[in-house]
Amino acid sequence: MRIIVIGGAGLPEQVAVALHKAGDEVTVIDTDPGREAALVKAGLRSVRGQAAVPSTLEAAGALRADVLVACTRSDEDNLVVSYLAKRRFDVPRVIARVNDVANEMLFDGSWGVDAVVSPSTLLVSVIKQTRNADSDSAGAVAQPPA
């Protein structure tokens, strides 16, 4: 699949590298020039610039992309990029990261978002599952699946 990942060091880069290793064709858009060399060395395509500007998305191949992941640390950037990806470039699957849970309700189809990833909500749900498993097995520590 052709995937565009928006964002720099940390989560976005790790996602991009993992997808690349899994055999996908990955392009990273980031404003920070410092990461470009490392990405290219790892075999990824890199486009430097503001992802919320249509010309940057086009340069990253948004017209042909199957998936776009808006993964920056800024909720407003992720929303505007998602909107452009869907409305301008008709990207079939747009995934956006929520940074502040208080903004999660904004991440919906009106901004072109198909799927939401909220690290803190995810963590809370995992903790809740663990707690439920604990009470089900009367205090036994939940074991990760083998």
Place this chain on the structure above:
Amino acid sequence: MQVVILGCGRTGSALATRCETEGDQVTVIELEESCRSRLPLGFGGRFVAGNGITPGVLEAAGIKEAEAFVALTPNDNANIVASRVARDLFRVPHVIARLHDPDRAPVYSELGIATVGSVHTTVNRVMQLLHHLTLEPQQTFGNGETLLVRSRVPDYLAGRRVLEFNVPAEIQVVELSRAGHSRIPEHSTPLEGGDVVSFVVAAGSLGRLRSFLDGRLS
């Protein structure tokens, strides 16, 4: 009017101060608590610290009762998102956003948000000062090919006749105001210093009209 202003930088704090002076009920939202000090002592409005795209923060600022929302942060994306949330989620009737990067203008217009562009406004104003000087268009026609401008007649042009200003297909005197009364002058009417004259001008001839008013009648 109840106004919520997002951003307490130079522009946001100046607008908040002005609105409050003119009797509006103002709430300012700003990420940085330290920016509160940009508001004058005795400022009667409210200050809410937080991210202006967050629905809970907007609610704390009274967005549900607001008649107007103005997004003035230095971040275009924050302005776009906050404006749309104010308009679509909270049904604020008047939403205005500042636009820094002209490349993003199409996004705002797609979303139907009125913008004030720093670059656009500055370039227009400078061009006006460079080329038209005091000639401020009162009205433009079509796509701006033709303009209506009014100008005070300088004293050194007293005695010149209306027909001396008319240039076929370029400049046409259409109205003359003198001593508080307006009329449509005849070709032979002599002008007096202090008259205010309305011209219909082709956009390309503004420079020529300017030269006329500078006294360079050809």
